[in-house]
Amino acid sequence: MDPPRSENELLDCAAALAGRTLGEVARCHAIAVPRNLKRAKGWVGELLETALGATAGSRPVPDFESIGVELKSVPLNSQHLPQESTFVSSAPLINTVGLQWSTSTVKAKLNRVLWVPIEAAHEIPVAIRRIGRPILWSPSSEDSAILQADWEEHIERIALGNLDEHGAQLGTYLQIRPKAINKRDRTLAVSHTGEQIALLPRGFYLRTSFTRKIISA
């Protein structure tokens, strides 16, 4: 698939997938469908990347680099509401001095997002899960203000070495959660006394309640 040349082309292409099943789309691209997603958690996102002509690979750039759009699949429960949080980016646990919201990876990633809802209720076999209507989205100024406040709170907490004082409860829309191979995974961080320590790597995630608001709008 050639990369989209404009937002409209991307949106048209994504809209053409609406109502189709993952199995149909996978077959078009000669991609095998896993029996479940337990060991293929990124499979749906990667299928959409292929189907829509995403270009980024694992480089730290938007999925549709030339038009600056990020692609996110959003799993829907049996009521067709988002059922999972959405990973945004890893959280910096060191060298936080001087970081600003305006140049943050979180803001950059959320600047323009194509949300593609996917049926994800466990009882539906992966191959016959249907793709929903895409939403091309940017945060409203109100959204941005809340995301910024969340982000600044998280970064301050990281810089002060207070990461262990709360769990994932902090943040209205944006939360911090583990993003690791397993619980023994470690990355460099700053302790409460300012020393370097090894901690579980974390990532920024959008709360399910926020993506529900986006998808429902």
Place this chain on the structure above:
DNA sequence: ACATGATCATGC
């Protein structure tokens, strides 16, 4: 039922 904490795969 839901959110949090834990985990899986791939590429460089």
Place this chain on the structure above:
DNA sequence: GCATGATCATGT
């Protein structure tokens, strides 16, 4: 190890 893509699974 960190970037990409996320969902699983357990506790409450």
